[in-house]
Amino acid sequence: MIVQCENVANLKMNACDQNFMKDALAFARAAGACGEVPVGALVVADGRVVGTGFNRREERQSPLAHAEITAIEEASRRLGSWRLNDCDLYVTLEPCIMCAGAILQARIQRLVFGCLDPKAGAVESLYRLCEDQRLNHQLPVIGGVLADESAALLADFFAQLRQQKRDTRKAERWPSPVEGA
Amino acid sequence: MIVQCENVANLKMNACDQNFMKDALAFARAAGACGEVPVGALVVADGRVVGTGFNRREERQSPLAHAEITAIEEASRRLGSWRLNDCDLYVTLEPCIMCAGAILQARIQRLVFGCLDPKAGAVESLYRLCEDQRLNHQLPVIGGVLADESAALLADFFAQLRQQKRDTRKAERWPSPVEGA
Numbered sequence: 287m288i289v290q291c292e293n294v295a296n297l298k299m300n301a302c303d304q305n306f307m308k309d310a311l312a313f314a315r316a317a318g319a320c321g322e323v324p325v326g327a328l329v330v331a332d333g334r335v336v337g338t339g340f341n342r343r344e345e346r347q348s349p350l351a352h353a354e355i356t357a358i359e360e361a362s363r364r365l366g367s368w369r370l371n372d373c374d375l376y377v378t379l380e381p382c383i384m385c386a387g388a389i390l391q392a393r394i395q396r397l398v399f400g401c402l403d404p405k406a407g408a409v410e411s412l413y414r415l416c417e418d419q420r421l422n423h424q425l426p427v428i429g430g431v432l433a434d435e436s437a438a439l440l441a442d443f444f445a446q447l448r449q450q451k452r453d454t455r456k457a458e459r460w461p462s463p464v465e466g467a
Numbered sequence: 468m469i470v471q472c473e474n475v476a477n478l479k480m481n482a483c484d485q486n487f488m489k490d491a492l493a494f495a496r497a498a499g500a501c502g503e504v505p506v507g508a509l510v511v512a513d514g515r516v517v518g519t520g521f522n523r524r525e526e527r528q529s530p531l532a533h534a535e536i537t538a539i540e541e542a543s544r545r546l547g548s549w550r551l552n553d554c555d556l557y558v559t560l561e562p563c564i565m566c567a568g569a570i571l572q573a574r575i576q577r578l579v580f581g582c583l584d585p586k587a588g589a590v591e592s593l594y595r596l597c598e599d600q601r602l603n604h605q606l607p608v609i610g611g612v613l614a615d616e617s618a619a620l621l622a623d624f625f626a627q628l629r630q631q632k633r634d635t636r637k638a639e640r641w642p643s644p645v646e647g648a
Contacts, residue, residue, distance in 0.1 A: 349549040349573035350531075350540060359531060368530040383596060384568025387589070391565050392530035405603070408568070412601055413594075415564060420593055422586070 303398050306330055306376045307432045310400070313340040313353065314378045314439055320345060324439045327353035327377040329361035329370065329394075336373065337361030353377055354385035358392050369393050378436040380407030380429065386415040390423050398428045400436030484579050487511055487557045488613045491581070494521040494534065495559045495620055501526060505620045508534035508558040510542035510551065510575075517554065518542030534558055535566035539573050550574050559617040561588030561610065567596040571604050579609045581617030 306328055313326025317340035329337035339356025343349065354377050362368055371393040378400040381389060386408040389397055397409065397416060404411045409427050416427050487509055494507025498521035510518035520537025524530065535558050543549055552574040559581040562570060567589040570578055578590065578597060585592050590608050597608050 343549050347547055347549050348540065348543045349551070350536060350543075350569060351549075352572075355531060359529065362529045362531075366528055368524050368528050368532075370530070382568060382572070383602075384565055384572050387563060387565025387568050388531060391533075391563070405601075412599070418593070420586075421564075 302333075303376070303428065303431050306335075306374075307378070307398065307400060307436075309335070309338075310353075310376045310378050311432060311435055311439065313338055314436065317341045317353070318439060318443050324443050325353045325377065325379045327357040327375065329357045329373050329375050331361070331365065331370075331373045336364050350384070352382065352385050353379075354381055355388055358388055358394075362392070371395055374398060376431075378432075379403050379440065380411060381409055382406045383408040383413070383415070386413070389425070390415065390421060393423050394425055396426050396428070398431050400429075400431055401433040401440070402429065483514075484557070484609065484612050487516075487555075488559070488579065488581060488617075490516070490519075491534075491557045491559050492613060492616055492620065494519055495617065498522045498534070499620060499624050505624050506534045506558065506560045508538040508556065510538045510554050510556050512542070512546065512551075512554045517545050531565070533563065533566050534560075535562055536569055539569055539575075543573070552576055555579060557612075559613075560584050560621065561592060562590055563587045564589040564594070564596070567594070570606070571596065571602060574604050575606055577607050577609070579612050581610075581612055582614040582621070583610065 310326040310328050314324040317326060318324030322341045322344055325341045327339045328335050337357040337360035339353040339360065341353050342351040354375060357375065358370065361370055361373060373394055374396040375389055375394045376398045380399050380403040402411050406412065408415050410429055416425050418424065491507040491509050495505040498507060499505030503522045503525055506522040508520045509516050518538040518541035520534045520541065522534050523532040523537065535556060538556065539551065542551055542554060554575055555577040556570055556575045557579045561580050561584040583592050587593065589596050591610055597606050
C-alpha cells in the first residue's frame with residue numbers, strides 16, 4: 287500500500303514537473319528567437335511561478351545572464367529573501383558550474399532539468415555538485431524531464447548557426463555578380 | 468640570468484598583485500562595516516580597475532550578490548562584453564563554486580585570491596575548478612596573497628558575530644532591572 291501511495295505521489299509530481307518544464311521550454315524558445323542559445327528556467331514556490339529567465343548572454347553581454355541566474359534573481363527580488371529553500375528550480379538544460387553554485391547558494395529545495403549537457407553540466411555530467419556532502423546544502427535532482435524537446439531545441443539552434451556560418455563563408459568566397467560588379 | 472630575470476618579473480608581479488589585493492581588502496572592510504561577511508573583489512584590465520565588488524548578500528537579499536559576481540557584472544557592463552579574457556580577478560577569499568563558475572564563464576585570464584576557504588572554496592580546497600581540462604577555459608590561480616590580512620578580517624567579523632549572539636542570549640535570559648521592572 288505504501289509503495290502504491292508513493293507511486294501515485296510520484297505520478298502527480300511528474301505531471302506537475304512536465305507542466306512547469308513546458309513553461310521553461312517556452313522561455314527557451316524565446317531565447318532562441320533572440321539568437322541566444324535556447325535555455326529557459328523557472329523558479330516555483332508552492333506551485334506558483336516566482337521567477338523566470340532565459341539565456342540572454344549575448345543581448346546583455348554578461349557572462350552571468352544564464353536562464354537560472356535570471357530566474358533566481360527575480361525570485362529573490364519577489365520573495366525578498368536570498369533563501370529560496372521553499373522553491374524548486376526548473377531548467378531545460380543541465381546547469382553549468384556557475385548555475386549549480388547559484389542553486390546551492392540560494393538553498394533551492396529541488397532541481398528539475400531537461401536534457402544533459404555532457405560538455406559543461408555540473409549536476410550529473412562532469413560533477414555532481416548538488417550531492418556534495420561537504421557543502422552546507424544538498425538537494426534532490428530530477429533529470430530528463432522533457433529531455434527530447436529540450437535537446438531538439440538546442441540541436442536545431444546549433445544546426446541553424448552552422449548553416450548560417452557556411453552561408454557566410456560561401457558568400458565571402460563567391461560574391462554574387464551584382465555585389466561583385 | 469634567465470632565472471634572475473624571471474625572479475625580477477615575479478617580484479614585480481607580486482608587488483602589483485599585493486597592491487590590487489590591498490584595494491580588494493578595502494572593499495572587504497566596506498562589506499564588514501555593513502554587517503556583511505567581509506569579502507572584496509576587483510577586476511583589472513591592463514593594470515586598470517574595471518570592476519569592483521563586495522559581498523552584499525544580506526543588504527540585497529540576493530544569493531548572487533557575492534563580491535566576485537558584482538565585480539564581474541560591473542566589468543562586463545563597462546567593457547561592453549561578456550568576454551573578460553584580458554582581465555585578472557582579485558578576491559580576498561577563495562571563490563565558492565558559483566563564483567569560480569562565473570570566473571570560468573567570463574573567461575577571466577588570471578585569478579589572484581587571499582586566504583583559503585576550507586569549507587566552500589572551489590579553486591583549491593574542495594575543487595580545483597580552474598584547472599579542469601574538460602571545460603572550455605582554464606586559468607592560472609595565485610593564492611595566498613595577503614592571506615593573513617584577509618583571514619584576520621574574516622576571523623574578527625565572526626568573533627564579533629558570536630559575541631553579539633552571546634550578548635543577545637544573555638540579555639534575553641537576564642533582562643536589566645529597569646527593562647524587567
